[in-house]
Amino acid sequence: MDKLLLDSWESVLRTLVIGVLAYVVLIIQLRLSGKRTLSKMNSFDFIVTVALGSTLATVLLSKDVSLMDGAMAFAVLIFLQYAITWASVRSKKLSNLVKATPVLLLYQGKFLREAMRAQRVTQEEILAAMRSQGIGSVEEVGAVILETEGSISVIKELESTESSVLQNVKRPLR
Incomplete structure (x- = not known):
């Protein structure tokens, strides 16, 4: 003792x-x-x-x-x-x-359920990330991305150019 x-x-x-x-x-x-x-x-x-x-x-x-x-x-x-x-x-x-690929979880106000399920991310987690960015409506969001290190990025407006920040993001097949 x-x-x-x-x-x-x-x-x-x-x-x-x-x-x-x-x-x-x-x-x-x-x-x-x-x-x-x-x-x-x-x-x-x-x-x-x-x-x-x-x-x-x-x-x-x-x-x-x-x-x-x-x-x-x-x-x-x-x-x-x-x-x-x-x-x-x-x-x-x-x-x-050695690196994961960023994955699109929401695009132009629509949840991408298959991607969310595959990445084990809930709608509540996405909504919390939006609230933390001061966003009041899902329709205001251009994209939500699960980043390589596990954080969630929220983008309000998307540009449809080749220099888009979504160029290396994995997108659902549909």
Whole structure:
């Protein structure tokens, strides 16, 4: 029962020192790798973020993992994320493999039920996104898109030109 609240002061001191040092190492590596490393662009980026957090927790709490092991794990994860994003910018095939495609959920005031069902998005979620944009009527909306990272974008007016913001958005077959 003694170890329920405190294992040892040495353990507390180790967690404090390793925590500060691991945090500093992680921040330095993230700054060196650039802003894109922790962006919320797609599920791949989310996985890397979770893996970094899990690695930090392991370094902090496991006496079997040294600070150097943790720093190397951070470096490997950040390097792989950097390499994948670097390559995906240059390869459409790789980009399509690691990134989802934005999906049209509502078009010109009409809900696209099949797309909503396929993406597991409810009408209530779409209406909430519209309300947050100050929209009072579904008919006011040109398009609602489920973005690659899971957020919902609402567009009031659509232009029917080649430079439309819907050019890379997946549309229903009908």
